[in-house]
Amino acid sequence: MTADAPVVRAVNLVKIYQTGGLPVPAVRGVDLTVEAGEFVAVMGPSGSGKSTLVHMLGGLDTRTSGEIWLDGRRADTLSESGWAVLRREKIGFVFQFFNLVANMTVADNVELPALLGGVSPRQARERREYLLGELGLADRAEASPAQLSGGEQQRVALARALANQPRLLLADEPTGNLDSRNTRDVLRLLGKVHGQGQTIVLVTHDARVASMADRVVSLLDGQIVDDGAIPKSRRRPLGAAGDVVELRS
Amino acid sequence: MRQSLLALLAKEPAHGYELKQALETIFGDAYPSPNIGQIYVTLGRLEKDGYVRSVDVEQANRPNKKVYYITATGREALETWVEEPTEGPRVRDEFFMKLVLAPMTGLSDRMALVNRQRRHYLALMRDLRELAERTDPANRVALLLIEGAMLHLQADLDWLERCQEDLP
Numbered sequence A: 001m002t003a004d005a006p007v008v009r010a011v012n013l014v015k016i017y018q019t020g021g022l023p024v025p026a027v028r029g030v031d032l033t034v035e036a037g038e039f040v041a042v043m044g045p046s047g048s049g050k051s052t053l054v055h056m057l058g059g060l061d062t063r064t065s066g067e068i069w070l071d072g073r074r075a076d077t078l079s080e081s082g083w084a085v086l087r088r089e090k091i092g093f094v095f096q097f098f099n100l101v102a103n104m105t106v107a108d109n110v111e112l113p114a115l116l117g118g119v120s121p122r123q124a125r126e127r128r129e130y131l132l133g134e135l136g137l138a139d140r141a142e143a144s145p146a147q148l149s150g151g152e153q154q155r156v157a158l159a160r161a162l163a164n165q166p167r168l169l170l171a172d173e174p175t176g177n178l179d180s181r182n183t184r185d186v187l188r189l190l191g192k193v194h195g196q197g198q199t200i201v202l203v204t205h206d207a208r209v210a211s212m213a214d215r216v217v218s219l220l221d222g223q224i225v226d227d228g229a230i231p232k233s234r235r236r237p238l239g240a241a242g243d244v245v246e247l248r249s
Numbered sequence B: 001m002r003q004s005l006l007a008l009l010a011k012e013p014a015h016g017y018e019l020k021q022a023l024e025t026i027f028g029d030a031y032p033s034p035n036i037g038q039i040y041v042t043l044g045r046l047e048k049d050g051y052v053r054s055v056d057v058e059q060a061n062r063p064n065k066k067v068y069y070i071t072a073t074g075r076e077a078l079e080t081w082v083e084e085p086t087e088g089p090r091v092r093d094e095f096f097m098k099l100v101l102a103p104m105t106g107l108s109d110r111m112a113l114v115n116r117q118r119r120h121y122l123a124l125m126r127d128l129r130e131l132a133e134r135t136d137p138a139n140r141v142a143l144l145l146i147e148g149a150m151l152h153l154q155a156d157l158d159w160l161e162r163c164q165e166d167l168p
């Protein structure tokens, strides 16, 4: 690890899927740098390449060309097992269609990455209890994933991704299946871990989630069309935000 | 504000300051806190239209205060207002005008306009989120208003994305 290297650096990243017939360019020359502690929201229409991009950043999909650097180390040239080690040590991943281990309890699903990461069973349990508690799932710890609703599974997947306090959290639509109360729990937890310095790259359509980020990256047809900070709004400061909701006079 | 004052007066007669306080209690931070001047101006108009009347009530050691009450005409107007369907939300027509017209003038391209607007909406969303966090969880009315504003904003953002996809 280099002390002040960005957590993520992608250079001219390209992904072309070739399944049988025509090649499908999903990501077309993306440059992206994410500094330590930054929270970046990735937005864009369906099919614009958001999932493909974060999958490549997590080594779950191979790049067609371009470079990926994680924490100052070249990663795109790693073998599959090299990626597996890197992920275990540095990356928490929340999939768009969460994949939990079916024959393990919720508690074991969440503790596993921490245990693999080498923390003591007690620490793993404490971290798990904290995360499930924050996400309103404390009483589901002994359930198996199949006994959970989609929204519950999604929150477990987030807890699992954060179990290891990873250098980088990659999350693909982590609130896609949640109602507004559960979304609020997830937002609160994301806000907390971000406040503690967690680096986050998160794909979302949900503006509430995106508005937590420092920066928004917009994809269109596999390219970045906008990348910049979410500004301070020009409205009057807190406490006088009353006119946000306009009632007719 | 006319209708909200009428509605409050339909419940019981009140003076201007009491109406201001009642609005603040009901809507909390989510309502543009009405200033007392606006309230008196509106009450004056309602009185002129025959919807409310006022009586002077004497107070010991203090100037008289005006207490307002609703008239039969006022009640009818209120009923009509409650019963008629409410207009749907307007689209962001001003932004859409810019989006359609600006490229023709060579002033700005659509991509830049949409991108700037998206960041602005996200900044507004952040304000709404923070407002919701500050609002007393027991104030269901205020929280629902904020949630409504958030849902509208989400729709505006989705529509922005459609504009970006479909307008060259």
Ligand SMILES: Nc1ncnc2c1ncn2[C@@H]1O[C@H](COP(=O)(O)OP(=O)(O)OP(=O)(O)O)[C@@H](O)[C@H]1O
Binding pocket: A017, A018, A019, A024, A025, A026, A044, A045, A046, A047, A048, A049, A050, A051, A052, A053, A096
């Ligand atoms: N395994 C695959 N094989 C072939 N094409 C694929 C594959 N995965 C994705 N694609 C294509 O790549 C493009 C980008 O897909 P991707 O899943 O990255 O989009 P997305 O932005 O995540 O969309 P959504 O918002 O719907 O999740 C799409 O055209 C998609 O059809």
Ligand SMILES: [Mg+2]
Binding pocket: A050, A051, A052, A096, A172
């Ligand atoms: Mg996707």
